[in-house]
Amino acid sequence: MVANTEAPLTQAERKALSDQCMLDAAVRLIVERGPEKTxxxxxxxxxxxxxxxxxxxxxxxxxxxxxxIKRVSERFGQEVDAAVAGSTGIDAVLAAAETYYRFVLRSPKDIRAMQILFHSAAEPGSSLTEVVNRVHARQRAQVAEWVAAGQRSGAINPKLCAATFAARFCAYTLGMTFYWMLDSRSIQWEQAHQDFKVSIQQQLAA
Amino acid sequence: MVANTEAPLTQAERKALSDQCMLDAAVRLIVERGPEKTxxxxxxxxxxxxxxxxxxxxxxxxxxxxxxIKRVSERFGQEVDAAVAGSTGIDAVLAAAETYYRFVLRSPKDIRAMQILFHSAAEPGSSLTEVVNRVHARQRAQVAEWVAAGQRSGAINPKLCAATFAARFCAYTLGMTFYWMLDSRSIQWEQAHQDFKVSIQQQLAA
DNA sequence: AAGATACTTGCTATCGACAAGTAAGTATAT
DNA sequence: ATATACTTACTTGTCGATAGCAAGTATCTT
Incomplete structure (x- = not known):
């Protein structure tokens, strides 16, 4: 977390190092005291x-x-891409849900920090609004694509509106993460995830 | 919004008046500039x-x-109670969803302010955490009760976990409100609501 | 050695909250 | 009825701490 003070570094290396340290420090402090008190x-x-x-x-x-936000959401996006790989339709949606579920368990601090920053984007005049909106619009569009592909192949209920389902899927995830942050004991994170997967299958089934 | 300066008031009246003015001012300013910049x-x-x-x-x-938070959530709670009246099961859940949908359209500022405060409760060390957690735990418990009652009467799928469904229902609502706040144009608030009701019926059907 | 880039320090206006003050309403005694 | 003591409502003075700019120093590059 603290800058290395050994052997001479190139300017580029110095910059990369301090950037890394600052981003790590930011995540840590956001989780410990919140963005405003940081x-x-x-x-x-x-x-x-x-x-x-x-x-x-x-x-x-x-x-x-x-x-x-860019760093963490990019890392998450890569994990989703890897998990979804070539699959589409219900499988892709389930894989994305599974990836998020695991990401939260594995990197709770990153998720906490990012969610806190998401929240601050909803405040008037926030300079994060645009970035955050873009991140979420992209996520919803991706889910909608999987659903639309599943509809074309006949695996998913054609009556469903792909975009609306995607919004519902992502909104649920956000809200559940909020509850998890508020009081992780009051929410059965694992059971919620399992039931959510069942619910997804039920909603998408042709 | 500004205190009346006419005829002499009793201490109790003065207090009630200034309280009212301050709560109104708080909602207005939270929506206009956010809690920290207020x-x-x-x-x-x-x-x-x-x-x-x-x-x-x-x-x-x-x-x-x-x-x-207390004032707005209490007012919303009363509207839900009135809308749900004596009904239980699917009808009660749908009525609650409908009430929230309308409340957002009718009092967008109150909802915006409250949601912003909800968000700030997720920050570490927030003094709002307890109140907000209580408000949401109560809402989830209420939904779970309706579902459980519907299960007892055989109208709702008995395999469903009432508490988990309730969390899903409430989490969706929170997440969708977040999207609505972030960029109300990118979300079809009405269509999302209609589709949500269909999805609820599908999920709860016996 | 000279320039460019990485990083630090001095400064100012503004913040929340406490303590000490003033104004307004109420109770009691004559 | 009205003067006086008291309580409650509200305001102002003050302090340490903040973000971000401007001007500085340290470190690398050519």
Missing amino acids: TLKALGEAAGYSRGLVTYRFGSKAGLFKAV | TLKALGEAAGYSRGLVTYRFGSKAGLFKAV
């Missing part, structure tokens, strides 16, 4: 630098947070 | 008082926001 001073120190580096590198605190 | 100064002025009154009356800014 001060530039704390971010700099947690990353092993000064309070000024965040603003210099990312333009502002919000700029750093945007970078966090 | 300053005590702005709250006081918008309500027609000084910057000190919020702290004096509600203890802190967060105290005022708690009161906002």
